[in-house]
Amino acid sequence: MRIYHLSAECFPVAKVGGLADVVGALPKYQVAAGLQAAVVLPYYDRKFTREHEFDTVFQGLTLLGTRRLYFEILKEKTNALGFELFLVKIPGLIDRQEVYCYPDETDQFIAYQIAFLDWINWSGQTPDVIHCHDHHSGLVPFLLQHSNAYKRLANIPTVFTIHNGQYHGATDWEKLSYLPDIDMTKTGLLDWAGALNPLATAVKCGSAYTTVSPSYLHELTINSNGLEYLFYIEGYKGQGILNGIDTDVWNPAADKLIASKYSSTRITQGKNKNKAALCQRFGISTELPLVVFIGRLVGEKGADLLAPAIERSLQENYGRVNFLMLGAGDKNTEAELLALKEKYAEHYNVFIGYDEALAHLFYAGADFLLMPSRVEPCGLNQMYSLRYGTLPIVRSTGGLKDTVIDFGEQGGYGIRFNQASVDDICYSVNRAIVLYNDMPRLQKLRKTMMALDHSWDRSATEYVTLYNRIITAS
Numbered sequence: 001m002r003i004y005h006l007s008a009e010c011f012p013v014a015k016v017g018g019l020a021d022v023v024g025a026l027p028k029y030q031v032a033a034g035l036q037a038a039v040v041l042p043y044y045d046r047k048f049t050r051e052h053e054f055d056t057v058f059q060g061l062t063l064l065g066t067r068r069l070y071f072e073i074l075k076e077k078t079n080a081l082g083f084e085l086f087l088v089k090i091p092g093l094i095d096r097q098e099v100y101c102y103p104d105e106t107d108q109f110i111a112y113q114i115a116f117l118d119w120i121n122w123s124g125q126t127p128d129v130i131h132c133h134d135h136h137s138g139l140v141p142f143l144l145q146h147s148n149a150y151k152r153l154a155n156i157p158t159v160f161t162i163h164n165g166q167y168h169g170a171t172d173w174e175k176l177s178y179l180p181d182i183d184m185t186k187t188g189l190l191d192w193a194g195a196l197n198p199l200a201t202a203v204k205c206g207s208a209y210t211t212v213s214p215s216y217l218h219e220l221t222i223n224s225n226g227l228e229y230l231f232y233i234e235g236y237k238g239q240g241i242l243n244g245i246d247t248d249v250w251n252p253a254a255d256k257l258i259a260s261k262y263s264s265t266r267i268t269q270g271k272n273k274n275k276a277a278l279c280q281r282f283g284i285s286t287e288l289p290l291v292v293f294i295g296r297l298v299g300e301k302g303a304d305l306l307a308p309a310i311e312r313s314l315q316e317n318y319g320r321v322n323f324l325m326l327g328a329g330d331k332n333t334e335a336e337l338l339a340l341k342e343k344y345a346e347h348y349n350v351f352i353g354y355d356e357a358l359a360h361l362f363y364a365g366a367d368f369l370l371m372p373s374r375v376e377p378c379g380l381n382q383m384y385s386l387r388y389g390t391l392p393i394v395r396s397t398g399g400l401k402d403t404v405i406d407f408g409e410q411g412g413y414g415i416r417f418n419q420a421s422v423d424d425i426c427y428s429v430n431r432a433i434v435l436y437n438d439m440p441r442l443q444k445l446r447k448t449m450m451a452l453d454h455s456w457d458r459s460a461t462e463y464v465t466l467y468n469r470i471i472t473a474s
């Protein structure tokens, strides 16, 4: 079965967040299961692309409205990622360093999708399934069915996976002229609330859509930034498939990015060594329970709650708990987190920025990982932390609800709270401090956490079942 995954991110080529982790791992597991899975990314001028060799497998000329675009499809020579990797390169438009936030990013993503479709069309390929991830490839299901340019491809089934339903890629109707030779009676499929909305289009036109956890499938009908009714009426096509984690990359027994490797037979020694390295780097003591946060500093992650919650918690528990933060994003939140450093240097520190290696040390060296997310489609951090024996403190939402059971319940191993509020965070941190002071119990929970299996094997099989279903129906 030939599958093309289309995504803006893929670890380690270009990572901004969890989308990259999923697209860098799922195809590898699919290849191991016997599928011919490949990833097609926009080209980025980054370390990975500079350090690897590529063959030019296709060259073409296409149109973006009246603009003529020369494009190339590059293929990584050695399949270094465990699957075929193709890059769409368009000089002057898709050849830059950053993944997002260019003023012409709508043009970039439309051109990327058109170049991909032109390539498979002109090169005579007919993949069994095209699997699109987030709005950056959301127009593909529509173009396959309703563009005269791609008539030969019209029956290819598509899966659309929603990693983040808050971002839709909505744009104004001016961009309609960029779409090649479309059936103008079908433009309603591109519309949501008066804008051209790629995420809504993909939900309407895809053979099926998936969310990255079962709970998030339902939550989209309650909170999806204006698409709630769409998810309600299209719900029959939806399926929640929980993400897995790449256990080759996230494995404390073989992780080269941490200070000391460890397995579930030597958890305490292993974690202590990593905690010592982490605390030394940030100038805090190792004796106290260490609570960390890793992630994008945005409202969805509840990042604005961190500074007030940490301040209150440190005032209530001065000298009984330490905090370390790693993240970048909203400038006000960054400033608030930096300001706390002055006041609480002995018990708190923050690294503003993106640092993959440091994230690994955080997962290994921390005692607790805090995730006060308002919205969490799946969340990978809590699964990484479980694998490293670090107890997750999470708000009960989306994938966090599906993967973390409170230690107060039968078989539980984490801490869960209901409200994205300073009160609930502080209360949960207090529970963590009490648990830390009952070390035999915490050690037992660490063993339980590390024995959990969140690898991709199960979820990869669920995708294959879905592919088979939509292929049969097409």
Ligand SMILES: Nc1ncnc2c1ncn2[C@@H]1O[C@H](COP(=O)(O)OP(=O)(O)O[C@H]2O[C@H](CO)[C@@H](O)[C@H](O)[C@H]2O)[C@@H](O)[C@H]1O
Binding pocket: 016, 017, 018, 019, 021, 022, 163, 164, 212, 243, 294, 295, 296, 326, 327, 328, 353, 354, 355, 356, 359, 376, 377, 378, 379, 380, 381, 399
């Ligand atoms: N400053 C920093 N330095 C180093 N590493 C950092 C970092 N900030 C974040 N990371 C890393 O980025 C990844 C974040 O993954 P998440 O799944 O938590 O979030 P994200 O919201 O990006 O993904 C979206 O897509 C994924 C995948 O489907 C869903 O799990 C999630 O709920 C959804 O919001 C982790 O690998 C984390 O370690």
